[in-house]
Amino acid sequence: MPDPAIFLADVTVRFAEKRLAFDCAIPAGAAVAVAGPSGAGKSTLFNVIAGFERPASGRVTLFGEDMAGRDPAERPVSVVFQDNNLFAHLSVADNIGLGIDPGLKLDAAGRQAVEAALARVGLAGYGKRLPGSLSGGERQRVALARALVRRRPILLLDEPFAALDPAMRADMARLIAELHAETKSTLLFITHQPEDIGRLAERVLFLEAGAVLLDTSAEDFLARLDPPAVAKFLGHSGI
Numbered sequence: 045m046p047d048p049a050i051f052l053a054d055v056t057v058r059f060a061e062k063r064l065a066f067d068c069a070i071p072a073g074a075a076v077a078v079a080g081p082s083g084a085g086k087s088t089l090f091n092v093i094a095g096f097e098r099p100a101s102g103r104v105t106l107f108g109e110d111m112a113g114r115d116p117a118e119r120p121v122s123v124v125f126q127d128n129n130l131f132a133h134l135s136v137a138d139n140i141g142l143g144i145d146p147g148l149k150l151d152a153a154g155r156q157a158v159e160a161a162l163a164r165v166g167l168a169g170y171g172k173r174l175p176g177s178l179s180g181g182e183r184q185r186v187a188l189a190r191a192l193v194r195r196r197p198i199l200l201l202d203e204p205f206a207a208l209d210p211a212m213r214a215d216m217a218r219l220i221a222e223l224h225a226e227t228k229s230t231l232l233f234i235t236h237q238p239e240d241i242g243r244l245a246e247r248v249l250f251l252e253a254g255a256v257l258l259d260t261s262a263e264d265f266l267a268r269l270d271p272p273a274v275a276k277f278l279g280h281s282g283i
């Protein structure tokens with residue numbers, strides 16, 4: 045058996061009033077939806093994997109390597125945050141270029157990679173624009189393009205569909221599914237919508253009250269009538 049892309053063993057995170065505990069094994073190349081009620085720990089799980097949150101105990105292993113003491117920049121992980129983290133004063137091309145070199149010293153190959161990523165997310169010709177002149181969906185695509193040029197094998201998307209209208213959600217899901225197939229990365233995305241799971245996920249990690257309540261196939265998840273938190277998420281709360 046190859047090492048899982050992501051392996052969390054007895055990981056605990058302590059906040060003043062809270063203790064969260066994560067155990068999970070995510071196979072390389074999977075597309076996984078991370079769902080659960082507000083406050084369940086979805087963002088914290090991402091922060092633990094990416095290295096922004098240090099666990100109080102337990103082990104985080106990515107592709108068989110223990111991540112203890114490794115800063116976010118040294119991990120095989122890209123994160124696209126919900127607010128997509130673009131720098132307002134930098135052009136779209138420079139925002140993407142930051143994914144290649146934080147000092148923005150790009151050679152010809154680097155500039156070409158930026159152009160290719162822009163084209164891949166459907167934004168050819170947008171390089172000189174500023175993020176403020178783009179729609180929410182376009183800004184999400186720029187953030188995705190920046191993640192693409194980083195070429196990290198694990199991609200974490202924090203609510204990639206949250207700011208999008210229904211038609212744009214479907215387009216974005218299609219684009220992410222295509223990129224996932226092309227890059228063969230391990231994809232985790234946080235969502236509050238069952239339809240995103242149907243469109244994009246092979247597996248679902250469902251969190252409740254700071255722990256993994258369910259780790260199952262998308263097919264099994266979407267057909268479930270229990271436990272209650274899952275039923276509520278799926279809109280079966282009256283059953």
Ligand SMILES: Nc1ncnc2c1ncn2[C@@H]1O[C@H](COP(=O)(O)OP(=O)(O)OP(=O)(O)O)[C@@H](O)[C@H]1O
Pocket residue numbers: 059060062080081082083084085086087088089
């Ligand atoms: N830095 C922090 N300090 C104290 N408590 C925190 C901190 N970060 C998160 N928490 C708490 O930990 C719990 C999990 O938070 P988290 O943001 O991971 O949940 P979530 O599932 O992503 O929620 P949402 O869907 O609302 O974004 C919450 O109760 C939250 O208040």
